[in-house]
Amino acid sequence: MRARDGSLRRFGRGFGGRPGAAGLSSRAHGPKPSRPGRCRRRIRDAHDVQVIVQPGDLSKPEGVAELIAALDAHKVRPSILVNNAGFGLNERFDEHGSEWLGAMLQLNILALTALTQAYAQRMKAHGGGRILLVASLAAHMPAPLMAAYGASKAYVLSLGEALHVELAPRVGATVLSPGYMETGFDEASGFRPNAAIKRTALPPSTVARIGLGALFDGKASVVAGNANKVATLLGRLLPRTFMARQLYKSAGERHREE
Numbered sequence: 001m002r003a004r005d006g007s008l009r010r011f012g013r014g015f016g017g018r019p020g021a022a023g024l025s026s027r028a029h030g031p032k033p034s035r036p037g038r039c040r041r042r043i044r045d046a047h048d049v050q051v052i053v054q055p056g057d058l059s060k061p062e063g064v065a066e067l068i069a070a071l072d073a074h075k076v077r078p079s080i081l082v083n084n085a086g087f088g089l090n091e092r093f094d095e096h097g098s099e100w101l102g103a104m105l106q107l108n109i110l111a112l113t114a115l116t117q118a119y120a121q122r123m124k125a126h127g128g129g130r131i132l133l134v135a136s137l138a139a140h141m142p143a144p145l146m147a148a149y150g151a152s153k154a155y156v157l158s159l160g161e162a163l164h165v166e167l168a169p170r171v172g173a174t175v176l177s178p179g180y181m182e183t184g185f186d187e188a189s190g191f192r193p194n195a196a197i198k199r200t201a202l203p204p205s206t207v208a209r210i211g212l213g214a215l216f217d218g219k220a221s222v223v224a225g226n227a228n229k230v231a232t233l234l235g236r237l238l239p240r241t242f243m244a245r246q247l248y249k250s251a252g253e254r255h256r257e258e
Contacts, residue, residue, distance in 0.1 A: 052076065058085050058111040059103040068118050077126050080215075081119045083112050084134035088149035101148060108152035113159065120163070120171050128170040132215045133160040137179040137228050141235035144248035153177075157221065164220040175221040176211035178202070179228035200227040 040051040054070050057063045071078075086108045089096055116131055123129030136153040143150025160175035167173050180201050207224045214222035223229045235243055 058115075059087075059107040061106060061110070064111050064114045064118075068115075077122060078119060079123070079129040081115065081123075081129070081131045082134070082211075083115055083131065085111065086134065086152075088138075088146055090146050090149075092145060093147045096148065104149065105152060108149070109155050112156060116159070116163070116173075120167055120173075123171045124167075128172075130172040130174070130215050131160075131163070131167075132211055133163075133173065133175050134211070135160070135175050135177045137177055137223070137231060139177055140223075140232040142240055142244035142247060144244055145251040161220050172215065172218055174211070174215040174219055176207070176214065177221065177223045177228070177232070178207045178211075179223075179225050179231070181207060200225060 040053055043049065044051045052071075052074060054067060056067045056070070058067065087104055089100060089104055112133065116133065119129070120131060123131075133156050135156040136150070138146055138150035139153035139157040141150075157175050157177065160173050163171075163173040164175075180197050181204050182201055202225050210222060210224045223232050
């Protein structure tokens with residue numbers, strides 16, 4: 001099962017086909033799935049698996065309970081959960097609308113946590129499973145002008161790395177940290193990538209393959225892309241205040257280019 005937000009449709013589709021290739025059923029979830037019938041048929045015909053598309057909105061507190069109840073009604077017992085729903089806000093922290101900030105934190109943190117707990121419990125009770133949590137490159141360093149988003153993804157990284165140890169061996173947990181991808185995230189978040197950032201982009205299908213490969217290999221965490229791995233290494237080696245200032249300068253320049 002993959003939980004996703006509409007701003008990440010291309011990334012979600014990348015995951016949708018991969019479990020099917022391993023002979024597993026696929027469940028997609030989003031606020032308004034893009035052409036759900038076409039997506040369902042594409043995965044079903046390519047991999048001969050059952051596909052269920054369940055509309056919903058995880059940015060609202062009741063959305064998680066509604067999703068779990070709907071899947072329980074279908075008697076869905078996923079052996080894999082890909083928790084990649086999320087969106088970001090790209091502006092000064094003191095300029096965030098409180099409604100949007102609350103919705104982002106609900107989706108990126110609370111919904112992800114509730115789904116992870118609910119399906120970890122179900123997996124443990126029914127022989128085990130695997131959970132892939134999608135963080136971000138922003139989880140590994142300060143993210144000025146995306147401060148709350150970066151903090152929410154740092155939570156995902158910390159949670160997943162701890163659960164990798166805590167839930168073993170019956171339930172595997174892996175954290176995937178993508179960098180920039182052309183998924184619709186820009187439009188949803190207001191992020192303005194410059195040419196240098198765009199050159200680091202990987203296809204969503206490649207990032208999905210990297211994440212699922214790490215999940216099946218039993219890794220705690222994986223960063224997708226060599227350029228992004230170098231960035232996370234610098235984030236560990238350089239003083240965090242220095243990194244924050246440099247990233248703020250870069251982000252500010254992108255805003256001024258608009």
